[in-house]
Structure formats: structure tokens, C-alpha cells
Amino acid sequence: MFPADLTSFLDLIRQHGNVAYSFIFSYAAGHSLLLALFAGYAAHSGALDPGTLVAVCWSGSFTGDVVRFWIGRRYGVRLLQRFPRFERLVQTVVRLADRHYVWMNLFHRFPNGIRGLAGFAYGMSRLPWSTFLALNFVAAGLWSGAVVAAGYAFGEFSEKSINDASSGAGVVMLIAFLGLSWLLSRKLEQIVERY
16 A cells, blocks of 8 residues: 555655665666655655665666667667657757767756757767766766755755644645756756757
8 A cells, every 4th residue: 555645655665775776776777856856855854875875876877878878879870760759859969969078968967858868869979988987977976966965955944844744734845846846957958959
């Protein structure tokens, strides 16, 4: 039975930490932001270990982009021929990666729409493997630390603001925080698409 309130959900995470870390690793490999933010919140509540959480997000994010880079390098042209609707966005990211590969690697994890295609597009760009691996390692660490810390800080804020984190106000604040994070990532995505 799925927990009905936030406290029960955090207790479930606490009881099944290894499963939660595995899920977070998989999610960080393919997506970004929202789950890592919530995981940071869960770390503040004691359901997850903050250091382990950053390491899991870091390794998942790094691994996911390495796999996408390899796919882009090996199969990129053929895949774009099969899925032409992605070509415009991928070619935009390839151009950005060729010109601004440091900045792109550092920030591509934040806008949701570009995250899934960025590693793939880097593989199609002129970016060498060694440069990509080094930048990806640093960027995955920065992203993991920043996002987990933001979720953790939100946990501190909500704890100070609201005595009972399982109250309706606590849940509303968490949803508002995740929604605002999603809106900001969409805005970053729109800025990149205009480029």
C-alpha cells in the first residue's frame, strides 16, 4: 500500500534505502532535477544520507551522459535519419557544443528538454572523448551537489517554517518548490532553443 502522507513516504524511503538509491541512480542517468531535489529534501529529513545521495546522483548523471555520448558518436547520423523530428534540436546542441562546449557541459543538466539529447549531441560534435569525460565528470559533480543541496536547504526552510512537515502546508510548499524548479528549467530550455 502506498503511503498517504509525506512522513509515511519518508519512512518508506528510510526502510528501503538501497532500492531508493538504485532508483535515484537510474533516474539521474536519464533525467535531472525534480527527483534529485526531492531526494535532497529526503536527506534533510534523515531518510537518505546526503553524502551517499550526492555520490549516487553524480555517478548516475555521469554514466547516463557517457552512454548517450557513445550512442551519438557511434549511431548518431543513422538515428537522426530514423527520427528526423529531433534533428533540429540535436543540430542546435551540436553547434552549441562545438562553440561553447565548456558552458554546455556545465549547464545542460538543468533544462529538462535538452538533458536527454545533450550527451547524444555531444557525441555527434567534434568534442573529443577525453575532453568530454573530464568536463562531464566535473559537471555531473557540480550538478549533483547543487541540486541535492537545494533540496536539503528547502527541507531546512520548511522545517523552520512549519512545525509538522507532514501537514498540508508542508506538502503544498514541497509541491510549490518542485513546480518552481520545473518552471525555471523550462525557461532555461526555451533560452537554449532560441539560440
